[in-house]
Amino acid sequence: MAKRKPTREGVAIRGDQVGVQVPEEQVPSDDETPADDEVPADDEVPAEVEVPAEVEEHSDIEKPTGVEERENVEALENREALEDWQPLENGEAPENVQLQEDVEAPKAPSLPVGEIGGLCSPYAGLTIDHRRPCTSRKGHLCHIVANLKAWNRFFWVLRLELQEDAAFQLTLVPESDDPYIKHRTIMEERHQAATLLHHLLANHRCVTQVTIKDKMLCDQEQIVGLAISDSLGLKRISLQLISPNVIISGTLAEAIASLTRLESLELSDIDVRTICNALTTNKVLVRLELEVSTLRLEHATAIKQLLRTKNTLRYFTFVCSVIDDDDDVGSEDEAIPPDASNNNNEDFPQQECLRCRTILFDDDDHLDPWVSALLDNETSITELTFSM
Numbered sequence: 001m002a003k004r005k006p007t008r009e010g011v012a013i014r015g016d017q018v019g020v021q022v023p024e025e026q027v028p029s030d031d032e033t034p035a036d037d038e039v040p041a042d043d044e045v046p047a048e049v050e051v052p053a054e055v056e057e058h059s060d061i062e063k064p065t066g067v068e069e070r071e072n073v074e075a076l077e078n079r080e081a082l083e084d085w086q087p088l089e090n091g092e093a094p095e096n097v098q099l100q101e102d103v104e105a106p107k108a109p110s111l112p113v114g115e116i117g118g119l120c121s122p123y124a125g126l127t128i129d130h131r132r133p134c135t136s137r138k139g140h141l142c143h144i145v146a147n148l149k150a151w152n153r154f155f156w157v158l159r160l161e162l163q164e165d166a167a168f169q170l171t172l173v174p175e176s177d178d179p180y181i182k183h184r185t186i187m188e189e190r191h192q193a194a195t196l197l198h199h200l201l202a203n204h205r206c207v208t209q210v211t212i213k214d215k216m217l218c219d220q221e222q223i224v225g226l227a228i229s230d231s232l233g234l235k236r237i238s239l240q241l242i243s244p245n246v247i248i249s250g251t252l253a254e255a256i257a258s259l260t261r262l263e264s265l266e267l268s269d270i271d272v273r274t275i276c277n278a279l280t281t282n283k284v285l286v287r288l289e290l291e292v293s294t295l296r297l298e299h300a301t302a303i304k305q306l307l308r309t310k311n312t313l314r315y316f317t318f319v320c321s322v323i324d325d326d327d328d329v330g331s332e333d334e335a336i337p338p339d340a341s342n343n344n345n346e347d348f349p350q351q352e353c354l355r356c357r358t359i360l361f362d363d364d365d366h367l368d369p370w371v372s373a374l375l376d377n378e379t380s381i382t383e384l385t386f387s388m
Contacts, residue, residue, distance in 0.1 A: 128144075129147075130196065133203060134204040134206055141206070144170070144204070148164070155197065159174055159213060160172050167208075171208065173209075174211055190220060197223070197227050200227075201228070201230065201231035202230040203232070204233070205233035207231070207234065208236065209234070209235065210234060210237055212224065212240070222251060224252070228252070228259070229254065236265075237256065237262065237265055238265075238266040240268055250274070256279070262282055264288075266287075267290055273299060276305070277302075279310070285312055286312055287313075291318075291320070295320035295321075295322065307379040310379075315381070315382070316384055317384075317386075319385075320387075
């Protein structure tokens with residue numbers, strides 16, 4: 001009787017594999033499935049495999065390897081596409097790209113203060129610790145007072161000097177003459193000093209007053225504007241513009257408008273309407289001094305409205321050089337004292353004359369709108385100066 005070929009229960013052996021001999025010790029048990037019998041070689045797997053709908057409906061059925069690879073590639077391409085999107089020039093982005101709203105460009109100058117790390121003065125080799133926070137408190141000065149000489153070696157590039165006042169505060173004032181002035185013409189040094197100024201005002205509440213001349217505004221106006229708007233303790237600002245080619249720009253006007261603690265402001269060569277609009281939100285302004293080279297009568301309305309809305313304003317000075325039209329202006333100014341002889345003049349209400357210490361004006365019909373604006377009954381001015 002012929003011998004039957006041995007078979008394994010539950011395992012089908014294809015005809016093309018009859019000649020394959022499996023050693024006895026490698027024959028799997030009945031409940032195991034040999035990998036070589038059912039899984040084709042890698043080169044036999046098709047590049048694209050269509051998965052039937054019934055297979056996709058059952059999550060417990062594994063998808064063929066080709067499908068998983070294709071899905072991984074598509075996911076990677078989608079992620080890379082999203083990463084490649086950048087905000088457009090107008091700040092907008094496509095609908096399928098969601099930008100992070102809480103991340104915005106830092107409000108800082110182009111040279112971050114961190115990049116001027118060591119901060120060693122090029123003139124005297126003095127160093128400063130600009131990363132140390134402000135340590136001033138009531139009755140105590142900030143730590144930078146002990147190192148003012150080193151700080152001023154930087155600020156002298158901008159014609160500024162840090163000084164200590166009697167109220168345990170610091171002020172930035174125009175520098176005094178010094179032997180280093182002839183060396184301070186390098187633009188990089190001025191930019192570095194302006195960056196340090198921004199850092200000082202933005203991190204030190206002990207600096208309460210600053211006086212800036214137009215020489216500094218010629219090439220560092222943007223950083224100066226940022227320094228003013230980001231300041232923690234500024235209460236008094238004086239911008240002294242001497243050159244007729246330099247005016248208070250919109251950048252500086254916006255910076256002034258952002259200061260909620262500003263109590264005293266002194267400006268020259270400014271647009272009256274621009275600065276009046278910038279001061280509309282200020283609630284603590286006490287002193288305002290304005291100086292213009294040309295008097296424009298249409299600005300009288302802006303001045304009148306400002307004085308009416310500023311209940312805290314006590315001291316107001318307005319100085320001009322010439323009137324806009326070519327009318328002659330008298331060479332002598334009249335000082336009108338608050339006495340009874342002026343009480344009958346409708347341009348000088350008795351209430352205001354008794355409150356104002358000094359009124360300076362030119363005896364010219366063109367100034368009547370200004371006089372009526374400055375002496376409005378509804379203002380809170382206690383000291384008024386108007387001169388030409």
